[in-house]
Amino acid sequence: MNRYEWSLDALYKGYDDPAFQNDLKQYHDLHDELSALTEEMNTLEECCAVKEVLRLLEKEYDLSGRLHMYTILRQSVDTNDKQTLRYLNIINSRISSYSVYRSQLKDYLAHIKHMDSCIQQDEMLKEYSFLLYTLKDKASHSLCKEEEAMLAKLSQTSTAAFSDMYYHLTANVSVECLGQTMTLTQVKNLCHSTSRDVRKEAFLCEMKAYESIKEPLAFSINNIKRQQLMEARMRGYEDPLDKMLQDSFMKKETLNTMYAAVDKYLPRFHEYLRTKAKLLGYDNGLPWYEIYASLGTCDMSFTIEDCEAYIQQHFRNFSTDLYDMTKQAIDEHWIDYPSHTGKQSGAFCENLAWIKQSRIITNYGNTLSDIITVAHELGHAYHGMLVENERPLNREYCMPLAETASTFNENIMYRALINDADRENKLFLIDTQLSALCQNICDITTRYTFEKSVFEQCEERFMFASDLMQLMLEAEKKCFKDGLDPNWLHPYRWITKVHYYIPDIAFYNFPYTFGALFSSGLYAMYEKEGEAFLPKYRALLKASTTHTVEETAAIAGIDLEDAAFWEASLESITRQMDEFLILAKETAQNQG
Structure with missing residues (x-):
């Protein structure tokens, strides 16, 4: 195995791994359990039914999470892998087919009549109290089933359609810039050029590109926002x-x-x-x-080895557990560094609570930005480590808090880099x-x-x-x-x-x-x-x-x-x- 590529063996050793095939079969067979419980739950004693619903949702979440994440990670480093695309379609199709059951089960949880007493008498339900009260609150903003179904259908020819129009127009508009016909993305990338003249010309060309699509996009944003306003008030x-x-x-x-x-x-x-x-x-x-x-x-330039050593040095100065996790990430190949054809651009971190690990993708280029990116993604891994022992349905954090640990790690690294830099680099x-x-x-x-x-x-x-x-x-x-x-x-x-x-x-x-x-x-x-x-x-x-x-x-x-x-x-x-x-x-x- 390449030292600079990640290993996914802790999840599955491949699509022919018996563990993968067994989980895939289990997930396929889950249909009968989901169908049976949605029919039976209203006949069970309420508190018992709540626990059964939560256990089944946990099982569905764990199985779908393992399978889906493995294929997503495989795809991110090889977008042309046909076998991965085949399994991704199979898994996504199954996840989609179960959505009606997930919705029914969550709707049941949202309308528990004796929620307080159920929670008080059971430890599992106490752990899920935040989730249960959240579901109840969201249900108070739901419309009747017929209205929800109607809105879902109408969105395809309203907000979703106007959103699709945005993507289509911005993806296909082109403009002459620096003697070439360029897409909007290509022009915007020139805004980061080291040449002032190029940056200015790119900006002017970008303005020209927007000029040609501004009127239809005005219709798009007007109608999306008006419908969001109407729906919010309806709810x-x-x-x-x-x-x-x-x-x-x-x-x-x-x-x-x-x-x-x-x-x-x-x-x-x-x-x-x-x-x-x-x-x-x-x-x-x-x-x-x-x-x-x-x-x-x-x-300041950093090879991958420089990056790993520097990050470990300064994370160790911060805390032992952040350092230990980072060392584990390096030793056990959680990080996929090199850029290559077929690999997804950018960087991300996925928490894999099932194996108490994470996986990080970067497109490493030995720059200052790259070392900050690796530290940032390790922050997400650290956050994931601290919530991995929560119950399966209790591992998602809200948007305002999602970047807390990652941005904190950036602060650690910037302060270290600034302290070590000469005046010009500082x-x-x-x-x-x-x-x-x-x-x-x-x-x-x-x-x-x-x-x-x-x-x-x-x-x-x-x-x-x-x-x-x-x-x-x-x-x-x-x-x-x-x-x-x-x-x-x-x-x-x-x-x-x-x-x-x-x-x-x-x-x-x-x-x-x-x-x-x-x-x-x-x-x-x-x-x-x-x-x-x-x-x-x-x-x-x-x-x-x-x-x-x-x-x-x-x-x-x-x-x-x-x-x-x-x-x-x-x-x-x-x-x-x-x-x-x-x-x-x-x-x-x-x-x-």
Whole structure:
């Protein structure tokens, strides 16, 4: 086996592995059990029925999870593997065919008459109390079966259709750029070019591409948002934001407190952007096409061995269990490093609680970004390790908390890299981290502000492309102010962000700001408290799948409805900005 590729043998040794074939048969045979229980559950004593339903859902979850994850992992490193595609189709088809049973079983759990007494008398049900009450709450927002069925059918020719139109138009639009006909994706990739002229030309070409598809996409976003608003109200939510907050197990008071703190500290981000603009030679703020520009290059290079050694060194300084898990990941080949034809792009981590491991895919290229990526994904593995002993249906954490451990790991690595760097690399590193934070705070706040405006207006009027462009420019000016050049803003961000076109999810933005600030706040606590912080951190991550966001934070002594935590988090970021400003001033003097 290649030292740099992962091993999946701990799951299955192949498709001809008797264990795989046996699990596949068991999953196929589960149909009779599911069918029988959905018919019998209403005749059983209620508390006994609840336990039987949960046990069967656990069994279905475990079997489908093992089988599906194995094929997904196989596919991610070889998208052309025909055998994998065949098994993936078989498994997906079976998962889909069981959806009606899963829905019926969960609906039964949601309507238990004596839920409190059942939970009080059984340990298993106590463990599932958060899930049971969540199902009950969601059921209170359900419509009658006929209405649910009608909405599901109508969505195919409404929100889902408008979403499909978005994907089709953005995937097929082309534009002349730098003497070539390019797709939108190819043009957008040039925004990361090391050449300023190329970045600017790519931005102008990107604007030209959007010009040709803006009107049909205005129809798309108008109708998706109007239907989301109507459905949210039909289900008894105040609006789509209320629905997203409840789905995220998060209070509106927390959101408002967080954004009040962000508003207070936005001027510091504007100062950072203006300073960066001047270093790049701009006097009127940063043009949008320079939003991804780096300050020079970093000559720090890491082979895979360097990466593993460096990460282990600094994780060991943080905690023994994070180091031990990382060493296990390396020794037992959890990570697939090399890029090659047929391998999926990007990076991800999948937790495999069934074998108490995870698997990580990267496309490693020896750069600074790669070592940060590996550390980030190991954070997901660490989070998974801390919840792997939860009952099977209690292992999913909500969106705002999903990036807590991964972003925390980034903070560990950035601080180590910055401390070890010379002055020039230090400026590059701090700017890289601040740039990412600026995206998660300033840019995401812009997207959140824009979406709120769309929902406020879509009920009263149809917004043409020019209206949407104006709303986006207003949001950018409000959130970025003089940090960006007002003559070079991006009026088409409502097209660039696919999140606006997801049929059944609105406000897929604020969780990113929450995640960035929550992790920064936790890291600030660690810097202040040292080892005393670690038990709270572990307990917080472990609780993240069975508690609300506020309850999870409270385990570490954090009150998310108090501005103090958010301001402490932002204050820790401004200390990085102070360091950046000092280095920027020295660099400007040297350039002068």
